[in-house]
Amino acid sequence: MASITQFNPSSPKRDLIIMVVFAVAVLTAPIWLAPVGASYPDLLQRFAIFGIFALGFNILFGLTGYLSFGHAAFLGVGSYAAVWIFKLLTMNVVLAIIFGVLVAAIFAVVVGFICLRRSGIYFAILTLAFAQMFYNLAYSVLTPITNGETALTLALDDPRAIDAMFGVDHGAGLPAPSLFGLELTGFTAFYFCAVVLIIAFWVSLKIFRSPFGLKLLAIKSNQNRMLYTGFNPKPYLLVAFVISGMYAGLAGSLMVITDPLAGAERMQWTASGEVVLMTILGGAGTLIGPLLGAGIIKYFENIFSALHHAQLAESFGFLPNALVEPVVSVVSLFVGEGWHLTLGILFMLVVIFLPGGLMEGIRRLSAYVRAKRAGDGEETVAGGATQPSE
Amino acid sequence: MDTILLQLLNGLDKGGAYALIALGLTLVFGTLGVVNFAHGALFMLGAFVAVSVNALFTISKRVKDESVTFFDAYKEQPYLEIWFGDTGTALIQWSVPIAILVAIPVMLVIGLAMERGLIRFFYKRPHAEQILVTFGLAIVIGEIIKATYGANPIPVHAPPPVAGAAPIGALFGGNEALVYPWWRLIYLAGSLGIIAAVFSFLQFTTYGMVVRAGMADRETVGLLGINIEKRFTIVFGIAAVVAGVAGTMYTPILPPDYNLGMNFLVLSFVVVVVGGMGSLPGAVLAGFLLGVVQSFASIGAVKEIVPGIDQIIIYLIAVGILLARPRGLLGRKGVMET
């Protein structure tokens, strides 16, 4: 672990460059993701949404070292809250987002207040316990609120009181979420999520660079020492926990904005585990890492899982006929229904060879490039955004 | 009264499974300092030892089924039955007990291979990385089983004499109607036996003493010139055997599928933490405690008062205990608190 003195190599100018590069990269994602078949609205939306989720998780885990195994619960309650706003009040997404984030924050305050009385693995298990309780109840006895297994969806006869008051006409079918009249579907919804992601990233950057962020890092590196100096870390931890819960709530409300349905399984421990994996895979404590991790896992889930035998046979068609079938049957172990296997192997390879996650790989690569250029006696910072914060 | 007795037995049974998995997790964590998310996978592998032994015994000759005319259907007759007659049939029927014996060396080898091949490189790594790599390993193991045996649960039955229910009421001169499955009683006895064996090993052998000393203070033991690492490797093997044999014994109760490990993983972590990280008696105590509490929470009368309580009781208890006792029931200070 890098010490705090190494941290914060930033300057306002450098941060500005990071933001601009990041914003351009996100907004042009539909272009540069096209060659890998990931450039369709739903997946792009998911990249952005889970990016936000992982960014928020990283504020807690990356900065304080507190490993929450129940973060999906906040995403879930955010989703439910947003759908209820759609159903009861209005299809305008602004209110849904505000309410989703707010409800997630309230849950986070309560859960965080209790769980933060413990640390380490005890904290992790406490958060897991709360999330599992929410999930189990949402799936069964709370069905009147959550609609259980079938998931909470919009209905034609929802009251939508505010919309009704202003006489908004939604036509014959189910209404689509909108931003003051602009229907958020397809690419429009992606760009909406993208803008939110850029803002969320900016906030996260500011937190990393702030004295508050420094204090969190200090807690991570040695909480006892902080205590001895008469500094009470609890309020700071709770604020970090709640901010991170609000990010999850934001991601949850965006999920129902792009697809108005909230199911209990997005609160299951596997979903909480997923964001942990995303963050570690990309590089915990780095700015961009969690986004990378989120992107890779979602890419596997949506693209790798969809390759099937016939498509493989087609793409290996250039091989001699006798070879096609053996090659295809070996490859198909790793794609389609075997996509989990590839994901598992990827986790292992990354951790074994790149302990700091993918960001470590990028850092090593850029260090290597820099070393090659060292002859010029000039240090160039290539792509500021790739610099890890610790 | 009978209901209470039966629910107690159910709880102890369930608790036995939790305790055995938690015991292994704690052993590995206490000695090697590794959070092993692949531990549930070892339980699952143990169950599939039984499936494999059964599959091996029932390799069958396929005979055309003449009664099905419109499609090439086959009847199956195991070679063991063809060659050895009734002895062969008996072997097939007793495949679970045989599999338990097979599981011990097999799981030991798997455990040692896992430790030497992967885990040992992660002793000094942060817990987050241990979690990621062992979780990846768990997925890989699960997927290999899925590719081999499919995703459906596969039944392996207990031997016929103990496949049914034991008339425990009649045996102890109580209510005639009181019955409990033989295999569950055997399972309970088995898990108590294994727990006793592990504790005796640690308590009464020199080897175990060194391991305990190593758990308490690794550096000092190392300074005494003892190769603690080698002993810890063996400990990992033992943990694998404990989890594996628990899995093998569990197959007649719960037909295993490739996901079995994941289902038990989360609960056993809760058990370990409630018991107190690094405490072996704590793991066992918490395992049985949570098993029993879960059983009693599922009684209809209880559920009527608090709907859905059986779904959350374990987590509720976990929260309660962790808040009342900072380090779980019997945990030590300073273990995995950062």
Added chain:
Amino acid sequence: MFKDKSLTRRTMLKGTAIAGAALAAPTVFSRGAWAQDFRNNPGDASSITLGFNVPQTGAYAEEGADELRAYQLAVKHLNGEGDGGMMNTLKPLNLTGNGVLGKKVEYVTGDTQTKSDAARASAKRMIERDGALMITGGSSSGVAIAVQALCQDMGTIFMAGLTHSNDTTGKDRRRYGFRHFFNAHMSGAALGPILKEEMGTDRRAYHLTADYTWGWSQEQSIKEVTEAMGWETVAAVRTPLGAGDFSQYITPVLDSGADVLILNHYGKDMVDSLTQAVQFGLRDKQVNGKNFEVVVPLYSRLMAQGAGKNVAGIYGSTAWNWQLQDAASQNFTKSFGNEYGFPPSQAAHTCYVQTLLYANACESAGTFYPPEVIKFLEGFEFDGAGNGPTLYRAEDHQCFKKVLVVRGNENPTSQFDLLQVVKEVPAEAVTYPPDLYAGELGPYEV
């Protein structure tokens, strides 16, 4: 912004690039003047794409794999490869083995993971990226209902695979969703008379019910039928999904005075609870002077394999079984068996039939335009699909056909020979009024 616009994969990618460059500036595609334009209109392309959305990971992966096999077989038959299977028996049929409306049938697949979110993500990918004209699949009602609702919004037809909840064509019915599989209500209606015949009218039933919507709807349906014929319901206990160990729910049955245990479980829950119920000696028990019986209202042969010999003698209902003797079932079993080496499951059957029915509807309607295809399927009557004369009811898009009452085979000769057909209950006996479960289909045009 691409709503109601035709898109092939290529134009989509191209469109994406333009859209990206213009940063969300709405881009309009016009692909010539057809009478009706709609999402993923194949236009003059030489092939169409169907989307097969099945669980490939998780507890239903095996069922999903069997569904996928059936779909691939159906595609073969539609394109005129293989022996044609049910194309030889289905009537009326306009398909000729030359694809659909002269276009070759291609397909894409996705993994639902038995999760609503993942299933909708996967369906959206097939519609948005791969240009799928129709989505089909399932193995859990929650997923089917979620995907069906999505397809309604997207204006893409959804042919449900295995989904048994009353809600799918009840309160959650959709104009764009069709279900060939039967449901919990029909299971109850079919099982009732047989249970009466076999077990009498003086029985005390104990329900163990998976604690979610499907479980509740089945418990409700079975309760109604059995109580109407004089049975008493002693208790109905909810069990958490994926409980694994059901012992704590089974022991209370022992001294409850009940003499029938009804397991409203499916999949792995069913395997576990049944295995354990038998271990607790319930099958050998005598209560109230009668043999204790266990009933599994929804049987699946694939899952019954997991319970092994514990299914012997246990009653239940199923949509279809490969041992049926009619020509359609035999044809299908034969071509499936020859292709894969083992007989198809009921899930495979319903998925295969759904694919043919959709293809036939397009061929007969003379267009892929969904509203026309839907209108053709509504009220469509056919035969020769393995379940006798069948009606796709217009009011709720539910198929009405024979339901099988089966019993676990006492002496199976192979691992596939698990269920014995006790009775084929005719469609009339399981038909119910469409407004019994109130729901709204929604509009034709979206």
